[in-house]
Amino acid sequence: MACKGSSVNISQLLSNVGYSWNLLLVKKIGVPDHPGNGRVLDTDWVDIGLVKKWKHGCISFHGVKCGNPLKVWPTRPAWLVDVQKQCVVPGHEPVDYVAISYTYGSHTPPVVTSAAFKGLQKPFALATPEFSDLVSPIIRHAMYLTSAIDERYLWADALCVTHHDPEAASEQLRSMGAIYANAVVTIIATDGDSGPAISGLKGIFNPRGLSQNVIRFGDERLILRNTSFLDEMIFFPTRRQSYYQRGWTCQEYAMAKRKIISNNLEIHWVCSCSLWHEELTLFTEIDNELHPQSNIVMAGFPDDSSLRRYFDEYNQRSLAFEEDALPALSGLLSVFSRSFEGGFLYGIPEMFFEHSLCWRASGTKGLQRRIASNRPVESRFESSALPSWSWLGWKGSVYTRSQTGIRVDSNYISEEEYVEEAFPITEWYTSRLPTDPQEQRRRIRSIWFEKREGCKDFTKPMPPGWKRVPVSENEPLLYPDGCSKYLFEHESMLEPYGRPSEWYCPFPVGEIQESTPPFTPEQTQYLFCEASQARLSGYQQDSVKLQYSWDNEAKLCDGLGKDIGNYTFLTRKQGIDSRRM
Incomplete structure (x- = not known):
């Protein structure tokens, strides 16, 4: 099903500063065997139809490889959101569900009281003004995406964890990792938080304002890629959004077996077998995540x-x-x-x-x-x-x-x-x-x-x-x-x-x-434990040699002054203070 594509990387050195452009050749529709694999996107609206094809393609063609890569035991959420009836329902029935992973940002999570939670179980309660304040924009957008990819149930912690019952909530949160692992797909919202949410969902939110640079090249068109390698988004702090800086989302991302990721105003798909981007033709693969460490x-x-x-x-x-x-x-x-x-x-x-x-x-x-x-x-x-x-x-x-x-x-x-x-x-x-x-x-x-x-x-x-x-x-x-x-x-x-x-x-x-x-x-x-005690000496190199060493590392010596190992200070301050002693 998947086809292997390619992009071209052009680099230039100006005044000792390196610049790099990652380019895609736009696919010409109706031209047989055209080598292009790039797509000119709608700058305002996400291609939801493409997302649905990704989900069905993964389930149909990847099968068990993406079904449960972490081999997690079956777990059912206590509660789910029924996006058709727009209410909260018990989660014990063996139905597929979508999960959402996001950050609250500066927004305070809604407080769902016991009485309000009972009200949320009434059909179409989530569509009423009475409960509108309890449903953040990100959850409404996730409900829309859930329905758009032919799913009915959504798990969102703000509505599906009974915070008004601390004992039950603690039990549900202990199972959170398995809940994400058992979801048919997880929506990863990295561009915004529970407030701004996911831009470009036509009919329910503002246009995304995507800027896609298209370059004429004879009778062809080139696209300047808007997509970083997903691995770079996660593991390079200077480039990552707040989503990749929050502790809880690390586990949520790692446990999710299939991911729909909103990043850089585009939609992406990640599973155990494939990595697909909205800017590429359907099922074309160019990038690869690093080999799963697990x-x-x-x-x-x-x-x-x-x-x-x-x-x-x-x-x-x-x-x-x-x-x-x-x-x-x-x-x-x-x-x-x-x-x-x-x-x-x-x-x-x-x-x-x-x-x-x-x-x-x-x-x-x-x-x-x-x-x-x-x-x-x-x-x-x-x-x-x-x-x-x-x-x-x-x-x-x-x-x-x-x-x-x-x-x-x-x-x-x-x-x-x-x-x-x-x-x-x-x-x-x-x-x-x-x-x-x-x-x-x-x-x-x-x-x-x-x-x-x-x-x-x-x-x-x-x-x-x-x-x-x-x-x-x-x-x-x-x-x-x-x-x-x-x-x-x-x-x-x-x-x-x-x-x-x-x-x-x-x-x-x-x-x-x-x-x-x-x-x-x-x-x-x-x-x-019971252990013997030894007394060692330590020293750090002088400032001239320190440029090749670390402030937080010292050499250890025995009683004869012989080097026997290194000691790494836990904090930088400890290392600096030791140099003043």
Whole structure:
């Protein structure tokens, strides 16, 4: 169904400043085999018919590939908006629904009282003046889009979460990640918030005022592309809208299996198989999102390097209430927990606990300690603590350690030239209160470190799915202790370019299905262990050499003054202050 298109990038250097233009050749209708794949758009109105074709095309041709890529367990929303009857209805019936992901911006969310919620269940209540103030423009626009793509039901948190019933609301919000994953498609509104909403919906909102530069080129026409790569919109802070700076939307975006995105006044489609833009002819693909980092985890592998990008991106976003740092990510963590035995404790995978505690600030800006708000305790989610030992207790770019002694990563071998393993020297326990006695503390089991030596016993039969491959000349020369001569491949895991992932030793790999339940340990914020204490010295380079180093990094020395490692300060201020001492 999809056809591969192309664009032309023209660059020019003027006064040492680079300029780049990404151009499309406009498709000539009625000219057979014309190479163009660009479209001249209506500058005022969105092509809704195109959006409907995208949805039906994905469902018809992509099938199961886009049906449930994260293999999330079936979940039903408690309530839905019936866009035909324009009222709120129970969500327990097994019907398809659309979800909406957006930001409130400076607009205060409407307060739906218990009495008002009962009124919203009456047919056509959402069309009456009595309840008009409870329906923000973004929800009305989402209702319009839902109907336009041949769907009847919409899930929007402002109307479908019973905020007047805190206990029920808390349960619904805990399932929010799965609600987005089970939606047939999610509308992502990045251009505006709950007020301005989505421009260019003919008949219900203002024209979008799109500016599309069309260039005559002989008897052809070229279009200056209005579309950035979606990956750039999300991961480059200087370019992203407020939607990509809000903490809760990170999980909503990641969990949605199909997305209709309003961005740069155009409409876009993203699913597991395709990336389509309004400015391109139907089903033409030019851009690709980066290969989904979750693929290897969804195949059952506890590959924590695949999580690093999610964690780093999420931790740079803002939250209205800092204590929501864990709740706003808990849905995604529960999905990933099925591949990480023992689940996550405040974002730290328990099966690699000692190693994963060694996260640090990434880059030169350092981190900022998250401080809980004055919101009443009864209004907070469960597990809303902000422990300092977890990266979730800090805001900013974070580097989480990955298990380089498990999966072969050519970047580590060729660039950093090390393979590291952690060897636990103490036992870790956790509890809700610092005063809890020993018998009330839960032992944290680092399952991988307990089973690792057994995985390196190559005299035993390999677990299902693995095969041993000889090491070629260009393979790594560095191995974890107990590994050499061979690498291992698993039949279920191919890299995007067709080359199997390589591992230092085989280990049991679970098969993740929709029926595979998640596991979340009790989220207790205090850690306990018994350990010896050592005193080290540290220093930073002088200002001349510092231009090649970081303000927030210091060298560590033993008692003889020998360098034994580095220490990264969590905040930039700590690093600067240390230079003054």
